Amino acid sequence: MSQSIDIRTGGWSHFVYVLRDNPVTLVSFGLFAVFAISAVFGPALVPYDPLATNATSALQPPSWDHWFGTDNLGRDVFSRVIVATRLDLTISILAVAISFFIGTVLGAIAGYWGGWWDIVLNRLFDTIMAFPLFVLAMGIVAALGNSVENIIYATAIINIPFYARLVRAEVNVRRDAGFARAARLAGNSHPRVVAFHIIPNALPPMMVQVSLNLGWAILNAAGLSFIGLGVRPPTPEWGIMVAEGANFIVSGQWWVALFPGLWLMLAVFTFNLMGDGLRDLVDPRRRT
Amino acid sequence: MSSQAKAISLRIAQTIPVLLGVVIISFVLTRALPGDPAAYFAGVMADANSIEATREALGLDKPMIQQFFLYVGDMLQGDLGRSISTGRPVATDLAERLPASLELTLTALVLSCLIAVPLGIWAAVRQGSWVDHLCRVLVTAGVSLPTFFTGVLLIYVFYYLLGWAPSPLGRLDFLYLSPPRVTGFYLIDSLLARDMEVFFASLRQLALPGITLGLFTLAPIARMTRAAMLTALSSDYLRTARAAGLGPRKVLYGYAFRNALLPVVTTLGMVFSFVLGANVLVEKVFAWPGIGSYAVEALVASDYAAVQGFVLAMALLFVFLNLLIDLSYALIDPRIGFTEK
Numbered sequence: 001m002s003q004s005i006d007i008r009t010g011g012w013s014h015f016v017y018v019l020r021d022n023p024v025t026l027v028s029f030g031l032f033a034v035f036a037i038s039a040v041f042g043p044a045l046v047p048y049d050p051l052a053t054n055a056t057s058a059l060q061p062p063s064w065d066h067w068f069g070t071d072n073l074g075r076d077v078f079s080r081v082i083v084a085t086r087l088d089l090t091i092s093i094l095a096v097a098i099s100f101f102i103g104t105v106l107g108a109i110a111g112y113w114g115g116w117w118d119i120v121l122n123r124l125f126d127t128i129m130a131f132p133l134f135v136l137a138m139g140i141v142a143a144l145g146n147s148v149e150n151i152i153y154a155t156a157i158i159n160i161p162f163y164a165r166l167v168r169a170e171v172n173v174r175r176d177a178g179f180a181r182a183a184r185l186a187g188n189s190h191p192r193v194v195a196f197h198i199i200p201n202a203l204p205p206m207m208v209q210v211s212l213n214l215g216w217a218i219l220n221a222a223g224l225s226f227i228g229l230g231v232r233p234p235t236p237e238w239g240i241m242v243a244e245g246a247n248f249i250v251s252g253q254w255w256v257a258l259f260p261g262l263w264l265m266l267a268v269f270t271f272n273l274m275g276d277g278l279r280d281l282v283d284p285r286r287r288t
Numbered sequence: 289m290s291s292q293a294k295a296i297s298l299r300i301a302q303t304i305p306v307l308l309g310v311v312i313i314s315f316v317l318t319r320a321l322p323g324d325p326a327a328y329f330a331g332v333m334a335d336a337n338s339i340e341a342t343r344e345a346l347g348l349d350k351p352m353i354q355q356f357f358l359y360v361g362d363m364l365q366g367d368l369g370r371s372i373s374t375g376r377p378v379a380t381d382l383a384e385r386l387p388a389s390l391e392l393t394l395t396a397l398v399l400s401c402l403i404a405v406p407l408g409i410w411a412a413v414r415q416g417s418w419v420d421h422l423c424r425v426l427v428t429a430g431v432s433l434p435t436f437f438t439g440v441l442l443i444y445v446f447y448y449l450l451g452w453a454p455s456p457l458g459r460l461d462f463l464y465l466s467p468p469r470v471t472g473f474y475l476i477d478s479l480l481a482r483d484m485e486v487f488f489a490s491l492r493q494l495a496l497p498g499i500t501l502g503l504f505t506l507a508p509i510a511r512m513t514r515a516a517m518l519t520a521l522s523s524d525y526l527r528t529a530r531a532a533g534l535g536p537r538k539v540l541y542g543y544a545f546r547n548a549l550l551p552v553v554t555t556l557g558m559v560f561s562f563v564l565g566a567n568v569l570v571e572k573v574f575a576w577p578g579i580g581s582y583a584v585e586a587l588v589a590s591d592y593a594a595v596q597g598f599v600l601a602m603a604l605l606f607v608f609l610n611l612l613i614d615l616s617y618a619l620i621d622p623r624i625g626f627t628e629k
Contacts, residue, residue, distance in 0.1 A: 046342055078322045099569070115597060123305060123309060124309070126305075126306060126309065127306060127309030127310060127312075128313070128562075130309065130310050130601070130603060130606065130607050130610075131310065131313070131603045131606065132560070132561045132562075132564035132565045132602050132603070132606050133561055133562075133565060133604070134562075134564075134565025134566070134568065134605075135564060135565050135568065135583075135598070135602045135603070136593070136599065137315050137589065137600055138568070138583065138599065139314075139595065139598075139599035140317065141594040142587055142592060142596070142599075143317040143318070143319075143592075144597075146587075212478065215431075215432065218453050219434055222434060222438065223434065223435075223565075225567055225569065226434075226436045226569060227569065227572055227584045227587065228584065228587065228588050229587060239436075240435075242434070242435075242437055242440060246436075246440045246442070246443075246573060249443055249444045250443065250447065250448060250455070250456070251446050251448075252444075253447050254448075257437070257440050257444075258441070258444075261434065261437035261440065263442070264434055264437065265432050265433060265434060265437065267431040268431075268432040268434070269428070269429070272428060272431060272432055273428070279377060
């Protein structure tokens with residue numbers, strides 16, 4: 001009991017050490033908190049209804065009333081940007097969760113049992129990676145049908161190989177490790193050994209991958225909706241808002257496209273910084 | 289047969305299962321739709337008769353295995369189906385629009401290599417200096433930039449505010465006639481026709497989308513160059529070269545850079561995957577008449593044959609580019625082939 005407390009406080013002090021050592025990581029965690037809050041409470045916090053149109057105040061530049069200005073239908077851009085957080089984060093988090101789960105299962109099968117499973121699964125992952133990934137996502141959405149749900153599936157599918165390969169490598173090196181054999185001798189079934197003894201060891205590098213992937217998943221989903229897939233107007237979503245704003249940029253109404261784009265960029269940036277920070281946190285070479 | 293030729297033919301043979309996999313996935317995407325593929329391919333405006341005609345024309349009434357061989361047979365003859373929106377064979381449409389996309393992609397890649405490689409080398413040589421920090425900021429910001437957003441920002445600054453760039457609509461301003469088609473690359477065709485006016489007009493048109501796409505590829509190339517140069521610079525053979533009294537220029541370019549080049553060329557494969565995807569977005573932003581914007585138009589019009597033809601064409605292009613990269617890798621690296629022994 002006392003030992004487990006030691007480990008926890010050790011982990012906590014290491015966490016604090018990393019944050020102090022690298023203020024950028026601290027900033028990224030702070031930014032993440034902002035995004036999380038606007039995703040959960042967004043609709044309750046914003047000053048205007050994100051869907052309410054108002055023809056008398058169309059295309060107003062940023063002002064005290066409308067911080068980010070208004071779009072061509074007089075909707076408040078700030079409210080739309082904040083409310084969109086929930087949808088964008090939901091898409092990317094669900095997509096990454098699905099690919100995390102499926103990738104882990106497939107990678108563990110390939111890494112633990114090897115043989116034919118390994119060959120067939122590896123070929124499958126190679127084939128998926130043989131497509132330019134964004135293009136494959138377009139093809140999947142086109143085949144499954146144009147909906148938000150299918151954007152999530154498409155993003156999940158193109159991310160599966162990254163997790164599967166990672167887990168396969170981690171499981172493979174630990175398959176015959178002493179602790180895995182001991183667990184097996186103690187009467188645990190194969191699936192149980194993999195799930196409760198081997199996989200937990202592979203979690204730290206996977207968490208880094210998750211964080212880096214989240215940023216990429218947001219970019220991917222926003223890109224798909226930018227070209228008109230998935231999310232439909234008038235639903236507020238960053239990609240589609242940039243697409244709508246792009247029509248007004250040539251006539252100088254920069255705020256309609258700029259703010260959703262900036263927010264999107266900031267979100268991706270946050271996840272990438274967090275990934276780097278998490279890598280410092282879990283990288284054993286830095287833990288002295 | 290020399291060992292190098294053997295290694296190269298082995299690498300070429302390795303693409304066969306990948307190609308087979310690509311064709312299978314593309315077949316699954318085309319035919320194993322949850323709905324009725326015949327209805328998809330016939331288009332939104334189809335009635336019961338035209339759907340039935342499509343079903344027979346595509347062989348969709350036959351068993352799956354037979355359909356697969358029919359599909360492969362059609363593909364080998366270059367038949368990717370007919371686009372509903374243009375009414376022409378998909379393969380013809382793609383072939384006509386491919387040079388526009390390639391011109392854009394290659395310009396962007398050359399541009400970003402010209403900046404990223406020297407930047408990466410410089411950052412590695414002066415590790416910890418302001419160049420290194422600049423490199424790191426650029427790399428982190430570069431991977432977070434949505435390409436379509438960069439494009440929109442550049443249009444605002446260089447077209448609306450400064451007025452330097454022409455209107456972001458297509459490959460050539462409507463004042464000019466496109467040059468006679470030889471390669472399909474406007475820059476080359478206009479040079480061949482000795483029409484400098486058209487050359488500069490298409491260069492101006494190409495500048496913004498090229499920069500947008502180039503900025504996107506800058507980050508991975510710079511990061512890899514820096515990392516590879518750092519590894520090479522701290523290696524034993526470099527210390528030996530320095531100890532032997534070779535000049536810094538010879539050490540840097542003759543030894544360090546030549547060795548660092550290999551991982552950089554390998555990253556280009558990864559970069560191609562991103563750039564072919566980003567191409568679609570950039571083409572949409574700049575109304576560039578390449579295969580990316582063709583696919584976007586087809587997606588909006590539910591023109592499935594065109595979309596699937598595009599996905600397949602892009603995958604084949606990507607496999608081919610990766611093969612090319614690996615082969616050039618084998619040519620750059622004299623050690624390849626000896627590893628077989």
